[in-house]
Amino acid sequence: MKAPICRACAIGETLCPSCQSKLSSGAISRLDVDISRILYKINEQHNLSLASFTRALDAGAQVLVFTDGEPGVLIGRGGRVVSALSAALGRRVRILSESGDARRRLEDLLSPVKIGGINEAYSAGRTLMRVRLSKEDERLLPLDVRALEPLVSKWMGKPVEFVFE
Numbered sequence: 637m638k639a640p641i642c643r644a645c646a647i648g649e650t651l652c653p654s655c656q657s658k659l660s661s662g663a664i665s666r667l668d669v670d671i672s673r674i675l676y677k678i679n680e681q682h683n684l685s686l687a688s689f690t691r692a693l694d695a696g697a698q699v700l701v702f703t704d705g706e707p708g709v710l711i712g713r714g715g716r717v718v719s720a721l722s723a724a725l726g727r728r729v730r731i732l733s734e735s736g737d738a739r740r741r742l743e744d745l746l747s748p749v750k751i752g753g754i755n756e757a758y759s760a761g762r763t764l765m766r767v768r769l770s771k772e773d774e775r776l777l778p779l780d781v782r783a784l785e786p787l788v789s790k791w792m793g794k795p796v797e798f799v800f801e
């Protein structure tokens with residue numbers, strides 16, 4: 637299994653100097669550590685050796701768990717792995733792919749809300765990507781899109797802004 641912390645740290649209760657410095661520098665979060673440990677526990681019952689957990693993001697009503705591998709491994713047959721993860725965390729969890737076409741990943745992330753359009757915009761001396769969503773859909777969004785801007789900006793390779801209109 638691939639995780640943001642090493643195997644010893646995921647199985648143990650303390651962090652080695654290398655994982656600790658990733659946490660201190662903000663390269664990984666406490667949530668990444670918690671989920672890595674939960675996944676290693678789940679691995680004792682369901683084989684997650686092919687799983688590749690890259691990062692987690694607290695998006696308000698849901699915790700988003702990203703993978704650069706096959707999302708089905710972290711979902712599990714009949715959703716068993718994601719259910720066990722959700723129960724251990726006490727939060728709703730969604731597994732999302734971090735690889736593939738950027739626009740499609742964005743649509744997966746925002747599902748069931750549809751993207752109205754994507755434009756290049758110029759603001760405060762920089763070019764940014766404006767993702768337009770319908771104001772009527774705002775209440776349907778399962779997550780806080782503002783919290784997603786840094787991650788989506790990384791995917792798109794430029795600053796991203798969500799607007800409701």
Ligand SMILES: [Zn+2]
Nearest residue numbers: 642645652655
């Ligand atoms: Zn470690």
